[in-house]
């Protein structure tokens with residue numbers, strides 16, 4: 001079976017080499033998603049500053065929107081981009097079977113091995129078509145985290161219209177904390193993701209050009 005040995009993902013086959021590393025739809029949705037997320041985080045920080053409900057403020061210079069009304073407009077515009085683009089990404093991944101192929105299985109043993117190798121700077125990434133267990137976990141995490149961000153955001157936006165969701169997230173106040181914690185998780189992912197990309201720059205070329 002093709003996937004029985006996760007180590008074999010490190011060596012591209014001849015058939016693999018003739019295909020683009022990342023198809024065009026994936027590159028488009030990835031970069032649109034990155035833009036939407038950066039706009040959402042910047043404007044979200046400005047919206048947070050209007051209340052500062054956790055007892056601190058985010059430096060104004062790294063927020064987006066200028067004032068609360070402007071930040072809300074950025075936030076809602078980027079929200080639609082994230083939802084539409086995210087659904088498209090998930091739909092194509094699900095319908096083509098790519099989600100299962102590319103991100104699963106995530107075996108705890110392989111994950112531990114890859115994590116140790118990554119910490120020692122020895123994680124092989126010879127074939128960018130296949131993700132190692134650390135990447136798989138990080139990408140599945142960010143998909144679930146983004147879904148949680150959207151769901152908690154819906155409660156904050158239309159609290160009365162989503163009563164079940166609101167109760168599941170601990171009421172309006174609970175949803176506020178969930179939204180903030182999910183945003184923090186997303187920021188941690190982005191920081192680690194960008195460092196990993198900087199360590200293996202040819203993955204960036206593949207995500208830009210496909211090859």
Ligand code: HEM
Nearest residue numbers: 026030033034037128139142190193194197203204206207
């Ligand atoms: C803004 C700077 C970003 C850069 C430079 C960047 C770069 C990359 C690169 C190079 C890859 C391919 C990794 C590889 O082949 O090993 C990748 C994949 C991925 N990135 Fe990013 N990324 C950025 C932002 C984001 C953001 C904000 C998110 C999500 C919120 C994200 C989510 C993902 C996911 C889920 C994948 C896997 C895509 C798939 O194969 O379906 N990225 N990114």
